[in-house]
Amino acid sequence: MQISLDLSKTLRSGERTFQLEARFASAGQRVVVYGPSGAGKSLVMKALAGLVTPDRGRIELAGRCLYDGEAGIEVPARERNVAYLFQDYALFPHLNVRQNIGFGLRRGWRNPRAGVDEEAIRHWLRAFELEHVAQQFPHQLSGGQRQRVALARALAPQPSALLLDEPFAALDPDLRGRMRAELDALQRRLAIPMLIITHDAEDVRVFGEHALRMEAGRIVEERQA
């Protein structure tokens, strides 16, 4: 992934302050940022997606400048064209699997109908073996199915990069290994640049082509496979 990032942000909550000073660049296809919780990994991810505005710095992704504090550039989240997989998936509870997957394909003011049937949606239902649950709602799905729906929803609008926030933390250990292998294969097939944040050493081993360790708001160690 062609990514270069230089972020500063100070968060205050009562007496406590948290200082984020993250700086790294990578040309790898599989980048992992790992470290203990509270290190600022999620903040980096949210800033990349445009959900958090840094105090200053610069973000460049796939040759495109997404944020530049000095030049006053800030591309809104909706125009960044990145896929974001939330830790607990954030599937829309009022929409069925079909509608969730098709959500980003239509950008108007109305949700897709319950029976929406577009080639792109059929493709992702097939790719993730979700055809038999297409009409079901998120609360009716198993953990693994939920993650597949979230991935399909994120990938359907053909994003230029995939950002994953602790992708396997919500799964039980047994399923975790299977879904990890699935994501591994998927990334190789699609050749989509991917950035994962995690505190799980196994994720680093499988996906850490370029691994960065983060602690207390800073990148403290880098390792290229």
Add this chain to the structure above:
Amino acid sequence: MNLLDPAWVALRLSLKVACWATLIDLLLGVALGYLLARKRFPGRELLDALLTLPMVMPPTVLGYYLLVVIGRNGVVGAWLQQHFGVNLIFTWQAAVIAAAVVAFPLVLKGARAAFESVDTQLEQAAQVLGLSPLGVFLRVTLPLAWRGVLGGALLAFARSMGEFGATLMVAGSIPGKTQTLSIAVYEAVQAGQDDHANLLVIITSVVCIAVLVAANKLTPNRNPLV
């Protein structure tokens, strides 16, 4: 049947007033409830307290405030009179304004709580998927909050149906024009027309119970539709 006629007129007027008041409250309540739930600005809780005030103030005090604002010599009233030749006092529109003010906190509280219960992560997910702020609101926030919003609106409707004090002060009690059900009950009792009062009371009770049952059915802990 001649006993029923005035009651029918009063019921229709009450329904008309309550419908308009609820509609106005719904539009303002959704906008302000969303603002209070999602935006941080100085004086946010003060604004919430001010908008909730009608719930705890005596209706007569509200009526007095309304006279100060929309009365013939009131700030807005004088301006309306001068530029449009419109007078609101002792019209059914004044009854709508009184009912809307009194019932507003019910819509606001319901809407704010409903919007606050929507997980902001879902809104962020919609944003990253390419939706504009209005798209996010219409496709994610509102569909997940509408039960709470509607529940508040139904309570406001019932409260509007029962509004008495403020209405009497700004709209008076003109039969067929501004005499709503609750005011008609008062007049009937004062005049010793017990049969008429009985009928009016039963009609009012039935309508209010029906509305409350509907409001209860909409409690937000069920799975939202659409």
